[in-house]
Amino acid sequence: SAVISQKPSRDICQRGTSLTIQCQVDSQVTMMFWYRQQPGQSLTLIATANQGSEATYESGFVIDKFPISRPNLTFSTLTVSNMSPEDSSIYLCSVGNQERTQYFGPGTRLTVL
Amino acid sequence: GNSVTQMEGPVTLSEEAFLTINCTYTATGYPSLFWYVQYPGEGLQLLLKATKADDKGSNKGFEATYRKETTSFHLEKGSVQVSDSAVYFCALSVVTGKLIFGQGTTLQVKP
Numbered sequence: 654s655a656v657i658s659q660k661p662s663r664d665i666c667q668r669g670t671s672l673t674i675q676c677q678v679d680s681q682v683t684m685m686f687w688y689r690q691q692p693g694q695s696l697t698l699i700a701t702a703n704q705g706s707e708a709t710y711e712s713g714f715v716i717d718k719f720p721i722s723r724p725n726l727t728f729s730t731l732t733v734s735n736m737s738p739e740d741s742s743i744y745l746c747s748v749g750n751q752e753r754t755q756y757f758g759p760g761t762r763l764t765v766l
Numbered sequence: 767g768n769s770v771t772q773m774e775g776p777v778t779l780s781e782e783a784f785l786t787i788n789c790t791y792t793a794t795g796y797p798s799l800f801w802y803v804q805y806p807g808e809g810l811q812l813l814l815k816a817t818k819a820d821d822k823g824s825n826k827g828f829e830a831t832y833r834k835e836t837t838s839f840h841l842e843k844g845s846v847q848v849s850d851s852a853v854y855f856c857a858l859s860v861v862t863g864k865l866i867f868g869q870g871t872t873l874q875v876k877p
Contacts, residue, residue, distance in 0.1 A: 754812065
């Protein structure tokens with residue numbers, strides 16, 4: 654399986670600011686996804702990151718709040734904009750293969766004060 | 767729609783006890799089924815998977831069988847260890863490749 658890294662691993666931010674999370678994969682992959690895991694909760698898909706085009710967002714998530722870039726087949730970023738304490742979560746990227754199996758990065762633990 | 771339901775936790779067991787975590791699903795079409803594990807402070811790791819009915823996924827002593835007739839994918843292990851303490855997530859994937867997760871079950875194993 655691909656090796657996935659995320660930066661930063663954790664951060665503490667002030668409300669009203671923005672944070673950009675990077676996801677790097679060690680091989681080219683077709684499918685990349687971003688998930689949110691709120692404290693003590695399960696994972697919720699934010700969006701599918703599409704290479705060379707706009708991300709596909711799930712219901713309840715919008716581009717203005719969670720802009721996503723995917724400039725190539727090994728890299729993607731997720732920005733959490735105009736943060737509030739409700740945005741405190743773990744944000745995870747994942748990559749998918751042809752067998753519909755997804756592998757996850759280590760996550761970014763975000764605390765908003 | 768597509769959904770996954772897991773038994774509520776936490777599940778507390780003594781070391782070497784038998785483990786079952788129930789998972790049932792609702793899906794259109796033919797989903798693939800997965801169990802992921804999240805150890806404290808870490809990301810998700812794929813534990814096992816099954817892609818069609820009657821397939822059995824297995825890894826590290828854990829097993830789960832894809833039961834289409836009961837729409838279930840229960841996780842089992844014959845003898846748990848303290849190191850198995852974690853949160854376990856059942857998930858399904860449909861043709862779009864999206865993963866839909868259950869709510870997670872916390873397992874605590876006491877020595």
